[in-house]
Each structure stands twice: as structure tokens, then as C-alpha cells.
Amino acid sequence: MWEILFSTHHTDVGLLYIILGLVAFMIGGALALVIRTELFLPGAQIISDPNTFHRIFTTHGTNMLFLWLLPFASGIGNYLIPIMVKYKDMAWPKLNAVAFWMIPVGMALVWLGMADFTWYATPPYSILSAKGPAAEMWIFGIKILGLSSILGSINFIVTILKMKHPDLPLMKTSLFVWATLVTSIMILVALPTFTAALIMLFTDRLGVSGFFNPNMGGDPIAYQHLFWFTFHPEVYIFAIPAIGMAYELIPKFSRKPLFSYQSGVTAFVLLSIVAFASWAHHMYATGMDFTMKTTFMIGTLAAVPASAMHVFNWIATMWGGRIRFATPMSFVVGGLVLFFYAGAGGVVNSMMPLDFLTHDSYWVVGHFHLFVMGLITFAFLGMLHYMFPMITGRMYNERIGMVTFWLLFVGVSMIFLTQHVLGLYGQPRRTFDYVPVEPLIVMNQISSVGAWITGAGAALLMGNLIYSAGKGKPADMRDPFQLGEQYYDYTRKEPHH
Amino acid sequence: MAEHEHKDEPVLLTSPGRMARGIIIVAVTLAIGAAVVVTQFDNFFSQSAPVTRIQPETPPPPPPAAGVTRIAILAGSSVQGAPDYDPDDAQVPVGNKVVWENRDNVFHTATSGTGPEDAEMSVAFDTGLVNGGESSAEITIDADVGTTIPYFCQVHPYMTSQLTIVEAEEGGATGGSAEGPTLTILAGASAQGAPDYDPDPLTVSAGDVITVRNADNVFHTATSGAPSDADAGQAFDTDLMEAGATATIDTADLEPGEYDYFCLVHPYMVGKLQIE
Structure with missing residues (x-):
């Protein structure tokens, strides 16, 4: 066990990333269940006061984005990128381990403090009213996690571009390599803005500066611009690795070559560029002028063709294939279906006039959860099942795998599709209580029941994986899913000899 | 480990014991974290932001020029139910003159009395029509300390308010000081x-x-x-x-x-x- 904890080998660090991600997924999911149970009925149920509720959903959001999505994608990247570019390890193994070990520190700060200002930490609340030291702990926790992301992405970029086998052209590498490359470059471009904003937020809290403090002549809206300049592209930073995993799985389980490699690469690059042209669509309601709103509306819609290229590519790959709907493929296709809903809802949000109806309502909550829980988490879980023989040498229980898929798919659809309608009925997001009228109560209850189903699915999934890792059937390591395809090189995972 | 003949490598399986050790490490870490969270939940959320501790309180609004109490007629006052006179219950130091500033864009008045039916209407004071964006003349109110005078807008009788004559030094935020300019x-x-x-x-x-x-x-x-x-x-x-x-x-x-x-x-x- 210690040889894994202190290892710098890419599969060991990858495994640590994956385990940390899954732990965060489960404990963050537990908070989500608390939130949904609280909202099962109007009024206080299991949480005594709104502040505690705010602290819980702030930690839930921060945790899911920075401790589940990012580390898990890095984990799979760590496992696969060196194999895919035919190099013995990551370019800088020690840096890789350092980047990982920063995450538990950031995680401890975020979780122990449990700040209350939402994962946006929007001023002036975060400067003037948020209670410390939770707020400071959050700021430094996110700072450390951001630094870890930057170190990790530098490592990926160098590994892919410089350590790639000389006989392997970049245009012959897996699309997952492209996804990781594009994501890493985006992190390097996007993150510095927020890194600066976090320091400014901290000095504002100390009172030595007043960048965002209106009492000192600062502008809170400036923070929102800096924040969203980082975190709108961040949406794609979360999504692109998931899309890369879908490219990895769909051709294999369709037993057909990928429909179009070039369009996949083109769409990745396009998406990474237009991701930077849409940040202020989060801020239509802040009083921007009409020209600016229209510009960002067009910038946002520019992401639609690139996303659609991926979706059509997947459908065209599956079309006419001999598809084997094993658990990994089911998760990916389920994620694809939810991605459709998320994308359709997103087009409504991005329309500036319609956004004023949905802004800060449960519609938005439903929309982005369909992305992060629907598309991204489903692709991640699919990839996790596919990688399971590679990681453990054993096979998970396929029947239980399919049950968990259906529980999660039905649960997630119930929670988040309903929340769109809740938003249209006017329920604001981040509320501890709501108006006790029948439509709101009924829809909140559907959503909460969906959450419990999802929770049961996730618990079953973890149970399946944990049990199978110890006692599962030894897998056929050359082709564990009987797809007639080359599986990953299993000998890579055991460097200790 | 650079160049192996992979075909003959044994497949290394995760053993139950190894898995259990891993789970114990995770569980112990989480348990320690949970213990800290549960015991320190309120402590980590107890201090107000440093900036609020070092900044002086927002200074109270300055008293207006000596001898004159200013009462605003807010923009949008003509809409029934909207906030109209501000401050709503002005404390006027005895001897002060009163000016109503019409910040709305339509005519308003400040006329003493409870409404158009009041027989005593406009006896105590009446600004007459004040154009939008302009201020009334300086009105002298001849009344004793402690008197409360209701007034309203003749154009929009639902705009009602009152003012109270107070001791000169009680002026506070809404009154004027009797000192220099x-x-x-x-x-x-x-x-x-x-x-x-x-x-x-x-x-x-x-x-x-x-x-x-x-x-x-x-x-x-x-x-x-x-x-x-x-x-x-x-x-x-x-x-x-x-x-x-x-x-x-x-x-x-x-x-x-x-x-x-x-x-x-x-x-x-x-x-x-x-x-x-």
C-alpha cells in the first residue's frame, strides 16, 4: 500500500487521483442527498438554519467540480496518456506526484471550513459578510487546487508534445490524447485570471485593497468578469475529457472504426476557442449594454456547432455497428441522451431575452447538472468500468453494473429534468425553503425521490466496484469485454519489480 | 521495465487484503476529517470578515445646510403605493425652514392636512406646485415643539406623510444644525x-x-x-x-x-x- 502512496509512477498516481475523485463523488453526493431531502417539503426539515444549508451546497458544488471532475479526468489521463503516446511515464513523474498531493490539502481546507458563499464566492458578500476562517480556508483551498491543475496540465502538455514516440504523429494518437491536450492548454489560458481574482478577493477581505469592495470604490461586477472568464471555459475543461472518453468507448463497443477522426479534432479545437467567447452569458442580468449582451449571445451559440459535431460523430459511429451495450457503453450512450437535454436547455439559457426568465432559477440548476452529472459523470463512470480490469486485473459484476446504470439514468433524469420546470414555475436556486404551493411541492418531491434513486445507484456502483476489486473474477486481460479489440497494456500498471 | 515481452507477464490481481487496507486508509482519513468538521463546525464559521473589523462604520449622512431641513419627493412617487416623501416622518428642528426637493418628473405639492377633505388643509404650510426636478421655496413653519403636522400631495392625494417639530439640538440625521454653514x-x-x-x-x-x-x-x-x-x-x-x-x-x-x-x-x- 505504501508503495502506491509514495509512488511517482503514472498508474499509481492515476489510481490515487481516481480514488480521491470517487471518494469526493460519494461524500459530495451525500451532501446532495441532504440538500434534496431538506427540499422534499417546504420549511426546515433536517437542516436547522439557512446558513448551514448554504455551507452544505457551497461545499457540494466546490467539491464536485474541483475534487471529483478534475481529479478523475487527471486520473484517467495519468493512466492512459503515457500508454497512448508510447512513453514510459509522464514527462515529470515527481511533479506529477506533487500535483496530486496538493489536492488532499486543498480538499481538507474546503471541507473542514465549509464556507457559505456558493462556489462563485461572489463579492461583496464574500468580502464583507462571509464568515471566517471558513472563507479564507476556501480561498486558499481553491488556490492550491488551481495550482495543482496548472502543474498537472503542464505535465500533460509536455508529455504529449515532447515525449510522444517519434514514429507516432499527433494526428494518429487517440482522440482522448487530443482531449487531454486541449483541456490542459485551456487550463493554462483560463486559470490565471481566477488565480489573480482569488488573491484580490483575499486582500479585499483583509481590507488592504478594495478591488471588489463597493465601500472602497471597487466594482463587484469586475469579479464576475474575472470569475467567468476562467469558469466558463472551465465548463469545457470538465466536458472535453468526458467527450474524449466517449470517443474512446463508442467505436470499441460499436465494433466499428470512428466515423471521422478529423472532425473530432476540429471540434475539440473549435470548442476550446469559442469557450473563451461566451463567459458573460452568465451575467446578462448585471446590466450590461445591449451590444455586449448580443455579442456574448452569439459567442455562446458558436459552441453549438462544435458540440453537435461530436454528437453526430458518435451517432454516425454507432450507426450500423454491432453495438454491445455493456455497462461502459450504456453509461456513455445514457450520457449522450442527457447531453441532448442539457444542450437544448442551454440554447434557451443563452438566448438573452429568455435568460431573464430562467436566470438564477432552478432551471439553471437543472441545466448545468445535466451537463456535469449527465454527460460528464456518466462518461467518467463508463470509462471507470472500462478501465476496471486494467486497474484491478478483475472484472466487475456486469449485471449489477447495468442495474446501477439504470438507477442512475432514471434518477438523474427525474432530478434534473424536473428542476427545469421548477425553475419556470419561479423557484429561485440556492433556497432553503420554498412557497408551499402544490406544483412546487410535487416537483420538489419528484426531484428528491430521483436523488434517492441516484444515491442508491451510486452506493450500489461503489459496492460493486469495491467487492469486485477484491473478489471479482480475474479478467481476460487481452480483451476483457470480448470486443475483438486490443485492450490497454496491462503490464504497465505494475512497475514495482 | 522498459522493454518487456508482454505476452508472458503474469496478470497481477488486486487482493482482498490489499483492497481492505486501502479502504481502511480512506475511512480513517474521512473519520478524522468528519471529527474535525463536526466539532469545529461553528468555530470555522465564527469570525466576521477582517475588512469589516478595521473599517470605520459608514459615517452618518451629513446634516444639511444650517437652518434648512430637506425632504425629498422620490422619483416614481406618483405611482400609488410607491415610496414618496423621504424621510417619511421628518424631524424638523424648531425654527428651521423646510425645502421639498421634487426628484420625480411630474408636479407635486407638500400641503399640510390629512387630505383634500381636510378643512384645515394648507393652513400650516403649502409649497404650491413644484415642478419635477425642482425644489420648493424655503417654507417657514410656525408651530411649537412636539407638534406633528400631516401633509399630502394635492395632485396625488394618496401621497401622504407627516413632519414633527423637535428641539433644535435633536435634529439628528434629518434636521439641520443651527451652527455655521x-x-x-x-x-x-x-x-x-x-x-x-x-x-x-x-x-x-x-x-x-x-x-x-x-x-x-x-x-x-x-x-x-x-x-x-x-x-x-x-x-x-x-x-x-x-x-x-x-x-x-x-x-x-x-x-x-x-x-x-x-x-x-x-x-x-x-x-x-x-x-x-
């Missing part, structure tokens, strides 16, 4: 083009001591002359005034006439002082 540097004055010195021009009698009050949240000055003058600040200069600070200008040594002054920190802030 006051020059206020308004909140937001540091933004170029925003209203800065109030009143502008300020007219005082020779010998008055002017109280300058910085109601903004940054440093300001009131310095005689213009930024390009060689003798700027010769006639009078408040020096740097912190947010919320006050300073005085003694006009005893100044010749009657008109003086320009400006802010050293923000030279686009200019004002005029007239000494009679």
Missing part, C-alpha cells in the same frame, strides 16, 4: 463628473466658520484656487481629509468675493465659495 463632499465625489461639493456655490457671510465634511470613502481636500495656480491653497486649504473626517475653513481673514477651490487629489472636483 456646512460644505459636504458627497459620497461618490471621486468619480469624474459625479456631483462633488454640496452646496455649490456655497454662500456665507464674512466671518463664518465653514465646516467641511468628507462624506465620501476616499481622501479629499477643498483647496482654494485652481490646480494650475501658483498660489493654490493660499487663501484656504483643508489639507487631506480622510473618509468621514471634517475640517473647518475660517473666513474671518478672507476678503468678501468669489473664491474657486478644488480637490488636490481629484482636480476635476471644483467648487465656488462666495463670501458676502
Whole structure:
């Protein structure tokens, strides 16, 4: 066990990333269940006061984005990128381990403090009213996690571009390599803005500066611009690795070559560029002028063709294939279906006039959860099942795998599709209580029941994986899913000899 | 490990014991974390932001010019139910004159009485019609301390309010002090083009001591002359005034006439002082 904890080998660090991600997924999911149970009925149920509720959903959001999505994608990247570019390890193994070990520190700060200002930490609340030291702990926790992301992405970029086998052209590498490359470059471009904003937020809290403090002549809206300049592209930073995993799985389980490699690469690059042209669509309601709103509306819609290229590519790959709907493929296709809903809802949000109806309502909550829980988490879980023989040498229980898929798919659809309608009925997001009228109560209850189903699915999934890792059937390591395809090189995972 | 013959490598399986050890490490870590969270939940959420501890309280709004109580008729007052007179129950120091500032864009009045049916209507005072954006004349109210006078708008009778005559020194936020003239540097004055010195021009009698009050949240000055003058600040200069600070200008040594002054920190802030 210690040889894994202190290892710098890419599969060991990858495994640590994956385990940390899954732990965060489960404990963050537990908070989500608390939130949904609280909202099962109007009024206080299991949480005594709104502040505690705010602290819980702030930690839930921060945790899911920075401790589940990012580390898990890095984990799979760590496992696969060196194999895919035919190099013995990551370019800088020690840096890789350092980047990982920063995450538990950031995680401890975020979780122990449990700040209350939402994962946006929007001023002036975060400067003037948020209670410390939770707020400071959050700021430094996110700072450390951001630094870890930057170190990790530098490592990926160098590994892919410089350590790639000389006989392997970049245009012959897996699309997952492209996804990781594009994501890493985006992190390097996007993150510095927020890194600066976090320091400014901290000095504002100390009172030595007043960048965002209106009492000192600062502008809170400036923070929102800096924040969203980082975190709108961040949406794609979360999504692109998931899309890369879908490219990895769909051709294999369709037993057909990928429909179009070039369009996949083109769409990745396009998406990474237009991701930077849409940040202020989060801020239509802040009083921007009409020209600016229209510009960002067009910038946002520019992401639609690139996303659609991926979706059509997947459908065209599956079309006419001999598809084997094993658990990994089911998760990916389920994620694809939810991605459709998320994308359709997103087009409504991005329309500036319609956004004023949905802004800060449960519609938005439903929309982005369909992305992060629907598309991204489903692709991640699919990839996790596919990688399971590679990681453990054993096979998970396929029947239980399919049950968990259906529980999660039905649960997630119930929670988040309903929340769109809740938003249209006017329920604001981040509320501890709501108006006790029948439509709101009924829809909140559907959503909460969906959450419990999802929770049961996730618990079953973890149970399946944990049990199978110890006692599962030894897998056929050359082709564990009987797809007639080359599986990953299993000998890579055991460097200790 | 660089070049293996992979075909013959044994497959290494995760063993139950190894898996259990891993789970124990994770579980113990989580348990320690949970113990800290549960015991420290309130402690980690107990201190107010440092900035609120070091910043002075927001200074109270400065008293308006001596002897005059100003009551605003807010924009949008003509809409029934909207906030109208501000402050709603003005405390007027005895002897003060009252000015209603119409910030709305339609006619309004401030007429004493409870409404159009009141037989005593407009006996105590009546501004007459005040155009949108203009102020009423200075109204003298002849009433004893403690009297409360209801008033309303003749154009929009649903706009109702009242004022109370109080002792001169009880004026507080809404009253005027009976002392010397006051020059206020308004909140937001540091933004170029925003209203800065109030009143502008300020007219005082020779010998008055002017109280300058910085109601903004940054440093300001009131310095005689213009930024390009060689003798700027010769006639009078408040020096740097912190947010919320006050300073005085003694006009005893100044010749009657008109003086320009400006802010050293923000030279686009200019004002005029007239000494009679």
C-alpha cells in the first residue's frame, strides 16, 4: 500500500487521483442527498438554519467540480496518456506526484471550513459578510487546487508534445490524447485570471485593497468578469475529457472504426476557442449594454456547432455497428441522451431575452447538472468500468453494473429534468425553503425521490466496484469485454519489480 | 521495465487484503476529517470578515445646510403605493425652514392636512406646485415643539406623510444644525463628473466658520484656487481629509468675493465659495 502512496509512477498516481475523485463523488453526493431531502417539503426539515444549508451546497458544488471532475479526468489521463503516446511515464513523474498531493490539502481546507458563499464566492458578500476562517480556508483551498491543475496540465502538455514516440504523429494518437491536450492548454489560458481574482478577493477581505469592495470604490461586477472568464471555459475543461472518453468507448463497443477522426479534432479545437467567447452569458442580468449582451449571445451559440459535431460523430459511429451495450457503453450512450437535454436547455439559457426568465432559477440548476452529472459523470463512470480490469486485473459484476446504470439514468433524469420546470414555475436556486404551493411541492418531491434513486445507484456502483476489486473474477486481460479489440497494456500498471 | 515481452507477464490481481487496507486508509482519513468538521463546525464559521473589523462604520449622512431641513419627493412617487416623501416622518428642528426637493418628473405639492377633505388643509404650510426636478421655496413653519403636522400631495392625494417639530439640538440625521454653514463632499465625489461639493456655490457671510465634511470613502481636500495656480491653497486649504473626517475653513481673514477651490487629489472636483 505504501508503495502506491509514495509512488511517482503514472498508474499509481492515476489510481490515487481516481480514488480521491470517487471518494469526493460519494461524500459530495451525500451532501446532495441532504440538500434534496431538506427540499422534499417546504420549511426546515433536517437542516436547522439557512446558513448551514448554504455551507452544505457551497461545499457540494466546490467539491464536485474541483475534487471529483478534475481529479478523475487527471486520473484517467495519468493512466492512459503515457500508454497512448508510447512513453514510459509522464514527462515529470515527481511533479506529477506533487500535483496530486496538493489536492488532499486543498480538499481538507474546503471541507473542514465549509464556507457559505456558493462556489462563485461572489463579492461583496464574500468580502464583507462571509464568515471566517471558513472563507479564507476556501480561498486558499481553491488556490492550491488551481495550482495543482496548472502543474498537472503542464505535465500533460509536455508529455504529449515532447515525449510522444517519434514514429507516432499527433494526428494518429487517440482522440482522448487530443482531449487531454486541449483541456490542459485551456487550463493554462483560463486559470490565471481566477488565480489573480482569488488573491484580490483575499486582500479585499483583509481590507488592504478594495478591488471588489463597493465601500472602497471597487466594482463587484469586475469579479464576475474575472470569475467567468476562467469558469466558463472551465465548463469545457470538465466536458472535453468526458467527450474524449466517449470517443474512446463508442467505436470499441460499436465494433466499428470512428466515423471521422478529423472532425473530432476540429471540434475539440473549435470548442476550446469559442469557450473563451461566451463567459458573460452568465451575467446578462448585471446590466450590461445591449451590444455586449448580443455579442456574448452569439459567442455562446458558436459552441453549438462544435458540440453537435461530436454528437453526430458518435451517432454516425454507432450507426450500423454491432453495438454491445455493456455497462461502459450504456453509461456513455445514457450520457449522450442527457447531453441532448442539457444542450437544448442551454440554447434557451443563452438566448438573452429568455435568460431573464430562467436566470438564477432552478432551471439553471437543472441545466448545468445535466451537463456535469449527465454527460460528464456518466462518461467518467463508463470509462471507470472500462478501465476496471486494467486497474484491478478483475472484472466487475456486469449485471449489477447495468442495474446501477439504470438507477442512475432514471434518477438523474427525474432530478434534473424536473428542476427545469421548477425553475419556470419561479423557484429561485440556492433556497432553503420554498412557497408551499402544490406544483412546487410535487416537483420538489419528484426531484428528491430521483436523488434517492441516484444515491442508491451510486452506493450500489461503489459496492460493486469495491467487492469486485477484491473478489471479482480475474479478467481476460487481452480483451476483457470480448470486443475483438486490443485492450490497454496491462503490464504497465505494475512497475514495482 | 522498459522493454518487456508482454505476452508472458503474469496478470497481477488486486487482493482482498490489499483492497481492505486501502479502504481502511480512506475511512480513517474521512473519520478524522468528519471529527474535525463536526466539532469545529461553528468555530470555522465564527469570525466576521477582517475588512469589516478595521473599517470605520459608514459615517452618518451629513446634516444639511444650517437652518434648512430637506425632504425629498422620490422619483416614481406618483405611482400609488410607491415610496414618496423621504424621510417619511421628518424631524424638523424648531425654527428651521423646510425645502421639498421634487426628484420625480411630474408636479407635486407638500400641503399640510390629512387630505383634500381636510378643512384645515394648507393652513400650516403649502409649497404650491413644484415642478419635477425642482425644489420648493424655503417654507417657514410656525408651530411649537412636539407638534406633528400631516401633509399630502394635492395632485396625488394618496401621497401622504407627516413632519414633527423637535428641539433644535435633536435634529439628528434629518434636521439641520443651527451652527455655521456646512460644505459636504458627497459620497461618490471621486468619480469624474459625479456631483462633488454640496452646496455649490456655497454662500456665507464674512466671518463664518465653514465646516467641511468628507462624506465620501476616499481622501479629499477643498483647496482654494485652481490646480494650475501658483498660489493654490493660499487663501484656504483643508489639507487631506480622510473618509468621514471634517475640517473647518475660517473666513474671518478672507476678503468678501468669489473664491474657486478644488480637490488636490481629484482636480476635476471644483467648487465656488462666495463670501458676502
